Amino acid sequence: MVSHDDASDEALMLELRAGRREALAPLYRRHAPLVFRLAAQSLDRASAEEIVQEVFFAVWRGADRFDPARGPFRPWMVQIAHYRVLNELRRRSRQPVPDGDDELASAVPDGAPGPAEAVWREQRRAALAAAFGELPEAQRQALGLAFLEDLSHEQVADALAVPLGTAKTRIRTGLQRLRRAPQLAMVALACLLVVVAVRLVREEGTLGRDERALGMLTASDSVNLRLGPAADVPAGTHGRYRGRQGATIAVLTFTNLPALPPGETYRAWVRHGTAWTALGVVEPDAAGSARLVVEHPGLAHLPDAVRLTRDPGDRIVVAWPDA
Numbered sequence: 415m416v417s418h419d420d421a422s423d424e425a426l427m428l429e430l431r432a433g434r435r436e437a438l439a440p441l442y443r444r445h446a447p448l449v450f451r452l453a454a455q456s457l458d459r460a461s462a463e464e465i466v467q468e469v470f471f472a473v474w475r476g477a478d479r480f481d482p483a484r485g486p487f488r489p490w491m492v493q494i495a496h497y498r499v500l501n502e503l504r505r506r507s508r509q510p511v512p513d514g515d516d517e518l519a520s521a522v523p524d525g526a527p528g529p530a531e532a533v534w535r536e537q538r539r540a541a542l543a544a545a546f547g548e549l550p551e552a553q554r555q556a557l558g559l560a561f562l563e564d565l566s567h568e569q570v571a572d573a574l575a576v577p578l579g580t581a582k583t584r585i586r587t588g589l590q591r592l593r594r595a596p597q598l599a600m601v602a603l604a605c606l607l608v609v610v611a612v613r614l615v616r617e618e619g620t621l622g623r624d625e626r627a628l629g630m631l632t633a634s635d636s637v638n639l640r641l642g643p644a645a646d647v648p649a650g651t652h653g654r655y656r657g658r659q660g661a662t663i664a665v666l667t668f669t670n671l672p673a674l675p676p677g678e679t680y681r682a683w684v685r686h687g688t689a690w691t692a693l694g695v696v697e698p699d700a701a702g703s704a705r706l707v708v709e710h711p712g713l714a715h716l717p718d719a720v721r722l723t724r725d726p727g728d729r730i731v732v733a734w735p736d737a
Contacts, residue, residue: 423487430477435632442470442625445488447569449495456499464705465502467624469495474632506701553588560585627707630661641720641732648672653732655720663709666693668722671702671731679725682706684717696722
């Protein structure tokens, strides 16, 4: 029997259509980085992460509509991703721009490198350029994508259209050749490896967390709680809490959150019994949309109450049961 990891995309989709939900995980591992990269070309990092989750949720729900005879899985999935990105851009274009939008947008993290990292990028390019020039073309391409463009091994393999093992071999062999490079380049390379390793760990952690969240969302016994607005909050403002009994992960989404004045933040909470637990700070985009994925042992039990507050002051914005 062929394992899920060895099965083709199309075979996995047939299993998904037959109701075998576990076939979704290998599809996510293979293609989530590509979907994220496509979305990140037009959207901020948080929105791109949400698009990834939406696309694979649509893949799961639309498995019955996939027909291998009409073409392979990858272009079909990419088309879904393009539609999702375009819909999000259209939705944003219809949103009114609030006063002080520039200030609000500047406070939303966009995943771009900070000033220190930007300077470091220029330094490392200069330090490694000479050493890269001595490498064979295949190794130079792989290392350039991995280190100069900060791509993961999976993304390098995807960009070069080679198996993952081949991409890793080219990177490893290229690094071995660079060990004979001048000492200055090697010092820069050593620092670079630390920077890239930290970024890859963070990236893999995010994708792993989103895969677990997707598994929870597609479970038949997951719950979807609607958070209604408080009396002094616009009627269009609302939230969703999605969780599952026994799962230690939850996904919270919010829509039409009012812009906050400087010094105030949104914070999400859950209550079990009489004890409230803070889930984290919620950072809406310019359109007032936000998503928060949280992992915590206490989430294995469904909450008795969920709320979003404005701090300081602990003023309720949306809540379930209704505020």
